[in-house]
Amino acid sequence: MKFINLVLKSAKRSKRRTLLTVMSVAIAVFLFASLRAVLDGFNAGAEASSSTRIVTIRSTSLIFSMPTSHAEAIKSTPGVQDITWANWFGGIYKDPQNFFANFAVEPESYLRMYPEIVLTPEERKAFLDDRTACIVGDGLAKRFGFKVGDKITLQVGIPIYGTQDYDFTVRGIYTSAGAAVDNQSMMFHWKYVDERSLVKGQVGWYVMQVAHPDQATQVSMAIDQKFANSPNETKTDTEKAFQSSFVSMFGNLNLLLGSIALAVVITTLFVAGNTMAMSVRERTTEIAVMRTLGFPSLTIFLLIAGEGLIMSIVGGIVGVTLARVVVNPDVIPTGGFIPVFGVNNTNLVTALALSALIGALAGLIPATMASRLKIVDALRRVA
Amino acid sequence: MALIELRDVTKSYKRDSMEIPVLDRVTISVPAGEYLGLMGPSGSGKSTLLNLLAGIDRPTRGSIRIGDTETTSLSERVLAGWRARHIGFIFQLYNLIPVLTAFENVELPLLLTNLSKKQRREHVMTALNIVALSDRAQHYPRQLSGGQEQRVAIARAIVTDPTLLLADEPTGDLDAKSAAEVLTLLQRLNQEYKKTIVMVTHDPHAAERATRVLHLEKGTLVEQVVSRA
Numbered sequence: 001m002k003f004i005n006l007v008l009k010s011a012k013r014s015k016r017r018t019l020l021t022v023m024s025v026a027i028a029v030f031l032f033a034s035l036r037a038v039l040d041g042f043n044a045g046a047e048a049s050s051s052t053r054i055v056t057i058r059s060t061s062l063i064f065s066m067p068t069s070h071a072e073a074i075k076s077t078p079g080v081q082d083i084t085w086a087n088w089f090g091g092i093y094k095d096p097q098n099f100f101a102n103f104a105v106e107p108e109s110y111l112r113m114y115p116e117i118v119l120t121p122e123e124r125k126a127f128l129d130d131r132t133a134c135i136v137g138d139g140l141a142k143r144f145g146f147k148v149g150d151k152i153t154l155q156v157g158i159p160i161y162g163t164q165d166y167d168f169t170v171r172g173i174y175t176s177a178g179a180a181v182d183n184q185s186m187m188f189h190w191k192y193v194d195e196r197s198l199v200k201g202q203v204g205w206y207v208m209q210v211a212h213p214d215q216a217t218q219v220s221m222a223i224d225q226k227f228a229n230s231p232n233e234t235k236t237d238t239e240k241a242f243q244s245s246f247v248s249m250f251g252n253l254n255l256l257l258g259s260i261a262l263a264v265v266i267t268t269l270f271v272a273g274n275t276m277a278m279s280v281r282e283r284t285t286e287i288a289v290m291r292t293l294g295f296p297s298l299t300i301f302l303l304i305a306g307e308g309l310i311m312s313i314v315g316g317i318v319g320v321t322l323a324r325v326v327v328n329p330d331v332i333p334t335g336g337f338i339p340v341f342g343v344n345n346t347n348l349v350t351a352l353a354l355s356a357l358i359g360a361l362a363g364l365i366p367a368t369m370a371s372r373l374k375i376v377d378a379l380r381r382v383a
Numbered sequence: 384m385a386l387i388e389l390r391d392v393t394k395s396y397k398r399d400s401m402e403i404p405v406l407d408r409v410t411i412s413v414p415a416g417e418y419l420g421l422m423g424p425s426g427s428g429k430s431t432l433l434n435l436l437a438g439i440d441r442p443t444r445g446s447i448r449i450g451d452t453e454t455t456s457l458s459e460r461v462l463a464g465w466r467a468r469h470i471g472f473i474f475q476l477y478n479l480i481p482v483l484t485a486f487e488n489v490e491l492p493l494l495l496t497n498l499s500k501k502q503r504r505e506h507v508m509t510a511l512n513i514v515a516l517s518d519r520a521q522h523y524p525r526q527l528s529g530g531q532e533q534r535v536a537i538a539r540a541i542v543t544d545p546t547l548l549l550a551d552e553p554t555g556d557l558d559a560k561s562a563a564e565v566l567t568l569l570q571r572l573n574q575e576y577k578k579t580i581v582m583v584t585h586d587p588h589a590a591e592r593a594t595r596v597l598h599l600e601k602g603t604l605v606e607q608v609v610s611r612a
Contacts, residue, residue, distance in 0.1 A: 002494050009482045289478040292439055293492045293539075294467020296460055375439040379474075 003299075007306045014279070018311060021275045025315025025355055026322065028268035033323035033343050033351040035257040041341045042253060044179040046243035051213035053113065054220050055242035056206040059233040062088075065202035066232045073226050074206055079219040082209035084109035087202070089193060091154030091166060093144070100140055102154060102186040104193040113209055116178040117187075123148070123172030131192050133171035137183030139329050141173045148173060152186070162196045180239070184329060207239070265354065272362035276308045280366040287370050288378030301371035308363025309356060316355020320348050386547065386579050387413035387436065392445035394431055394602075405431045406602040408445070418573040418580045420593030427599040429583040430551055436581060437470050437549050438462045450546055467495045471540030475552035477532040479524040479539075485511065486520040489538045496543070510538035513576075514568060530561025537568060541578070548572065550582040554589050566592045 011018050056074060058064040065087070075083050087104040107128055111117055119127065119135065127133045136146050146152065150170045156162055168188055176183040194200055210219050220236035227234045280287070287300060295303075323343045326332065332341070343351075394406040406428045413419050421429045434440040435447060438454045447454050449469065457465060479488045489510050493503045511517040514534040524532055533553060540548055550569065554562035570592050572578040582593060590596045598605050 002500070005487070006483075006491075006494070009487070013482045285478060286480055289474070289480070290491070291463070292437065292466065292470075292472050294463050294465075294470075294495055296463040298460075299495075376434050379439075 003303060003306075007303055007310060010279075010283075010303070011307050011311055013283075017275060017279070021272055021311050022315040022318065024268050024271050025312050025358055026318035028264045028358070029316045029319025029351045029355050030322045030326075031264050032261045032354060033320055033347055034327050035261045036347045036350070037323065037327045037341065037343050039254060039257055040344060040347060045182070046240050047179070049180045049239035049243050051216070051238065051240070052210050053239040054208050054210060054216050054223075054236055055239050056208070056220075056223055056234045056236040057204075057242070059224075059235040062205065065199075065204055066206070066234065068201040068203055070203065070206065070227065070232065070234070074208060074223055077208075077219060077222050077226065079210050079215045079222070080208045081211055082109065082113055083206060084113045085190065085203040085206045086110065086187075087190060087193065087204040088158075089154070089161065089188075090157030091161075092157050093152065093154055098144070100143075100184055100186060101182070102188070104190040105187045106190045107187075110187070110207075113207060114181055116176055116181040118175045118177050119172045123174075126171040130169060130171055131189055132168055134168035134186055134188035135172040135174050136170055136186045138173050138175050139183035140186060141170075142330065143184070146170050146173070160198050160202075161193060162198060164196070166193070166196070180243075205242075208236075265358065269358050269362055272308065272312060272358055273365060276304070276363050276366040277369070279307075280304060280370050283370075284373065284378045287373055288375045291373065291375045292379070297371040300373075301367045304367035304370045305360065305363040308366070309359040312355045312359025312362065313352070316352045316358075319355065320351045323351070324348070385412040386415040386417075386450060387411065387581070388446070388448040389432075389435075390446045390448075392432075392435060392442045392447060394428070394435065394440070395443050404602055406435075406442070409599075409602070409604055411597065411604070413579065413581065415579050416573070416577050418570070418592070418594045419582070420590040420596035421581065421583045421599060422585070422587075422590050422596055423599035425585075426601075428602040429599050432599065433549050433551050433581065433583050436547070437472055438466050464495075467492060468543065469546040471543065471545040471548045473533070473536055473540050473548065473550040473553045475555040477524070477529075477536040477556075479532055479535055481524050484521050484523055485516060485527065485535045485538075488524070488535055489542050491539060492543045506542055507538075510542040511535075513541065513572075514538045528561065529557050530564055533557060533561070533565050534568060537565070537572075541572065541576075546579065548578050548580045550580065552583055552585065554584070554586060562586075562589070 056070070058066055071083060071085065074080060084106050086106070089102045089104050091102045092098070093100065111119070111124065117135070123135070127135050134152060140146065148170050152168045152170060154166045154168065156165070174183070208219070208223075210216055216238050220238075223236045224234050290300060320343065327341065327343050329341045389409055389411040391408045391410055392406055393404070393408055395402050395404040397403075409432065421432060423429050431440065435442055436449070438457070442455060452465060454462065454465065480491070483491070486507055489507045490503055493506055498506065508517055508520070511520055514537050516531060516534050516538065519527060519531060519535075524535070527535065553569065554565055557565060566589055569580060569582065573580050573594070582589070584590050
């Protein structure tokens with residue numbers, strides 16, 4: 001501890017350089033934590049998915065719909081206990097920049113099959129009783145200040161739903177009891193939308209309840225078999241696979257975001273290492289003087305390495321703090337695309353450990369250089 | 384028994400395939416409490432001799448014994464510890480750490496000891512009192528004059544109460560008044576505190592303060608001036 005003052009004073013020698021080094025580590029750690037948070041958020045939805053819910057979409061793509069007539073055929077498949085359906089509405093609230101997910105759902109069965117959507121009994125009843133009712137997640141309500149009883153008008157985002165705006169009344173504000181359902185979405189009656197739709201009786205995806213996870217594969221195959229060689233062939237999978245395929249629409253996010261994070265971290269490592277090496281070169285005489293005073297090589301090594309470590313950890317703390325504040329649905333609305341959005345504790349610890357690793361590696365070469373300095377040569381360089 | 388015993392110390396540097404001799408079979412004996420001046424032209428090997436005494440360089444051949452320790456046989460790690468306990472080094476360019484205050488600069492060698500913070504503080508203030516700079520304890524080197532900086536460097540050299548003080552041209556970068564103050568201080572350390580001092584200097588006035596002066600030329604001891612003590 002008695003050397004800490006020495007390390008801190010050395011770090012403060014060139015305040016601007018130290019600040020820039022700290023900030024470069026902070027930005028790297030911020031980016032790492034943020035990108036990880038995005039990946040974790042996407043994966044959290046898939047991880048939290050029910051293992052007894054399976055989803056049927058058109059075999060060609062999620063963007064193509066299926067007829068409602070599929071519902072009866074699916075329901076009669078052995079192993080299917082319950083069924084509901086939904087459509088991606090893609091409505092626009094005032095401005096396209098106010099994006100949030102909004103679905104037309106079959107209300108009664110949807111609420112039954114998604115117990116993660118938590119409403120009071122009064123809100124539930126009010127939602128079911130009113131054809132133009134909608135429910136919004138508490139995150140979305142907070143973002144736009146929606147209250148029960150408010151009127152929300154959505155412009156049509158997908159031409160198939162007509163040209164006129166849709167008016168809704170907020171009948172409930174739900175909270176989410178699991179990552180499978182985010183709190184940034186809006187849901188309303190499928191029938192209300194279907195009535196005004198240019199093509200009637202179309203469903204985006206069906207969700208079925210099976211009794212046991214082991215049945216999921218068998219039931220999925222049976223459903224798809226029913227519609228094989230029909231104009232509306234289906235693809236049925238677990239909810240987890242459905243969520244993952246939704247994420248994969250954006251490409252290989254893991255690889256893309258992981259590569260960006262790695263590139264940033266490696267660049268920062270070189271920047272920090274170079275800065276430390278410059279700092280040590282400037283202090284050649286001082287280090288030689290300290291060695292003359294009797295400072296052992298190991299102590300010199302630890303002082304220089306410690307300086308790099310402290311700068312890097314401070315940068316790490318700044319970076320994760322920034323990430324905690326910024327990576328937040330209240331600051332960056334995800335519109336329900338990322339079910340869980342935030343820097344979790346594991347991510348935080350990993351990012352801090354990463355900053356320590358950057359500091360340790362960046363300080364390694366300069367610290368070795370300093371500890372191996374030949375005193376007489378170093379003194380002669382200046383004298 | 385002499386405090387310093389150098390026997391047939393030879394030092395040469397290799398440059399490419401050439402061997403450049405710096406010291407040639409130098410033998411010196413310095414009793415405890417002596418104030419020895421080393422004079423000679425540039426390149427005569429004075430500073431090299433001082434570096435060998437300080438244990439920051441090693442001789443090519445020969446023996447160096449300081450007190451009970453044959454320093455040439457010590458490992459780098461042990462030698463560093465030995466330096467911390469037994470050597471106080473004063474540089475021509477003071478070599479204070481610019482980001483540390485006078486107090487912190489003087490405290491630096493004590494960080495290697497087991498002294499408590501309070502004990503370190505007492506030692507530092509004692510050393511600063513000796514060099515008459517206790518009122519400048521919280522000043523940074525840039526806030527001090529050259530003479531004051533050198534006095535802080537002397538305080539740093541004496542704070543561990545070392546066996547031997549080595550000074551390499553301690554007045555070489557100072558004006559006449561500051562140089563005189565520093566020389567008086569070194570003389571006081573020798574006479575009042577019985578410190579053994581070896582001082583390298585070009586300046587005959589500085590050398591006059593020493594109790595004995597040796598001349599080096601081309602790495603060889605050429606003349607021994609009779610002690611004034």
